[in-house]
Amino acid sequence: MKIYNTMTRKKEDFSPITAGKIKMYTCGQTVYNDIHMGNARFYVVFDAIRRYLNWRGYDVNFVQNFTDIDDKIIAKATEENCTTEEIAERYISHTLEDLAALNCVPATTNPRATEEIAEIISLVSTLIEKNFAYENNGTVYYDVTKFENYGKLSKKKIEDLEAGARVEVEAGKRNPSDFVLWKPAKPTEPKWNSPWGDGRPGWHIECSAMAKKYLGDEIDIHGGAEDLIFPHHENEIAQTEAVTGRDFARTWMHCGILTTDHKKMSKSRGNFFTLREMAEKFPHDVIRFYLISGHYRMPMEFNDSVLTAAAQGLQRIKTCHTNLLHAIDAAQSGAADFSEAEAFEKSFTQAMDDDFNTADAITAIFEMVKYTNTTIADQTAHSREFLNGLREMLEKLCGILGISLAAETPAADSLNNAEIEALISARQEARAAKNFAESDRIRDELLNMGIVLEDTPNGVRWRRA
Numbered sequence: 001m002k003i004y005n006t007m008t009r010k011k012e013d014f015s016p017i018t019a020g021k022i023k024m025y026t027c028g029q030t031v032y033n034d035i036h037m038g039n040a041r042f043y044v045v046f047d048a049i050r051r052y053l054n055w056r057g058y059d060v061n062f063v064q065n066f067t068d069i070d071d072k073i074i075a076k077a078t079e080e081n082c083t084t085e086e087i088a089e090r091y092i093s094h095t096l097e098d099l100a101a102l103n104c105v106p107a108t109t110n111p112r113a114t115e116e117i118a119e120i121i122s123l124v125s126t127l128i129e130k131n132f133a134y135e136n137n138g139t140v141y142y143d144v145t146k147f148e149n150y151g152k153l154s155k156k157k158i159e160d161l162e163a164g165a166r167v168e169v170e171a172g173k174r175n176p177s178d179f180v181l182w183k184p185a186k187p188t189e190p191k192w193n194s195p196w197g198d199g200r201p202g203w204h205i206e207c208s209a210m211a212k213k214y215l216g217d218e219i220d221i222h223g224g225a226e227d228l229i230f231p232h233h234e235n236e237i238a239q240t241e242a243v244t245g246r247d248f249a250r251t252w253m254h255c256g257i258l259t260t261d262h263k264k265m266s267k268s269r270g271n272f273f274t275l276r277e278m279a280e281k282f283p284h285d286v287i288r289f290y291l292i293s294g295h296y297r298m299p300m301e302f303n304d305s306v307l308t309a310a311a312q313g314l315q316r317i318k319t320c321h322t323n324l325l326h327a328i329d330a331a332q333s334g335a336a337d338f339s340e341a342e343a344f345e346k347s348f349t350q351a352m353d354d355d356f357n358t359a360d361a362i363t364a365i366f367e368m369v370k371y372t373n374t375t376i377a378d379q380t381a382h383s384r385e386f387l388n389g390l391r392e393m394l395e396k397l398c399g400i401l402g403i404s405l406a407a408e409t410p411a412a413d414s415l416n417n418a419e420i421e422a423l424i425s426a427r428q429e430a431r432a433a434k435n436f437a438e439s440d441r442i443r444d445e446l447l448n449m450g451i452v453l454e455d456t457p458n459g460v461r462w463r464r465a
Contacts, residue, residue, distance in 0.1 A: 026064050103284070120209045
């Protein structure tokens with residue numbers, strides 16, 4: 001298995017620190033709003049990666065944090081005249097609900113910054129003792145000039161960063177690129193006691209403290225969105241490696257951005273759509289399917305059209321699965337030769353082993369769907385065992401990616417079955433009479449009532465949307 005390592009800018013053979021076990025950390029939400037579609041892509045991508053690693057036999061310890069104290073959370077609490085705890089609890093709850101709806105497996109651990117203050121203070125204290133950090137009037141800064149390889153992940157140089165600075169050096173800083181590890185709290189802000197006075201942690205230090213506490217000094221995979229490479233992940237490396245003297249992570253993975261009108265989707269730009277907004281228009285399984293339909297490192301353009309196309313693609317897979325179930329019921333017992341069908345699982349595995357190429361893995365699933373549809377339509381009888389083997393393989397490959405094959409939740413009954421069957425019969429009569437306008441009208445009428453028709457080689461089937 002090969003994984004593209006952001007640190008080296010190349011694909012590398014993957015070998016975990018401990019055989020059979022993987023320690024994996026990804027940076028989660030700053031919880032001041034509902035997750036937007038760019039956030040959703042990150043979550044779904046790393047869920048699919050984790051699922052595949054589990055399927056390949058690895059025991060994955062998956063840690064994904066919540067930043068529950070931050071300037072934006074404080075601003076939101078002030079705006080709504082409530083506490084930062086109330087804001088954090090609301091959006092952590094929403095995020096967990098959203099991830100469950102996207103069929104993401106819960107993380108092994110979801111640490112929160114405010115629950116790890118002791119570990120954060122200990123880490124900052126060690127950095128000061130080792131002369132990598134300094135305190136000035138209650139603020140503790142990391143001195144980037146003391147870390148020899150600062151910039152090794154982003155490939156940025158301190159001199160270039162400082163030459164490009166457009167603002168005056170903050171009072172109390174030794175260097176323009178130094179960053180905050182601990183900041184004194186303002187009178188109305190949440191605060192914790194520390195050796196440097198009451199205050200709260202900077203953003204970057206929390207992830208170093210959490211990863212070290214829950215996964216140890218060195219981890220196998222550290223992941224996040226592409227826009228976290230600098231400064232967040234760069235600063236995590238500087239903090240952690242200054243303390244441990246070891247490489248923080250063997251492999252750094254970064255998910256490409258989601259764009260709208262070819263511009264990065266972000267809350268700061270105001271060009272984002274929350275997952276909850278989009279879920280009012282498209283089912284969560286369609287959204288998930290779209291978000292893994294491209295390679296995780298590549299940018300993806302987001303709009304209603306791409307989700308409509310994803311819905312059609314996912315329905316092809318679901319319809320194939322439904323047709324397969326009907327074919328199994330009608331088949332006879334007999335011999336089964338899977339040698340031809342095994343090629344699809346091989347193609348799927350090759351794609352995922354090549355830097356988790358979910359796009360090519362889904363292509364392998366579609367090739368299997370095409371083969372299965374041809375097999376079902378073939379006049380030659382196929383054994384129940386053979387068809388059941390195809391079903392198991394299709395369910396397995398889709399399950400690895402978290403693609404749901406379940407039918408959509410039925411809508412409220414507006415018609416009874418007899419009325420539905422009567423309309424379907426009327427449509428069939430219109431088709432037989434080549435009155436296609438009437439046939440289409442009836443189909444649209446049923447669709448508006450929440451009834452979806454599927455024309456199959458074995459006749460018309462229907463389901464409630």
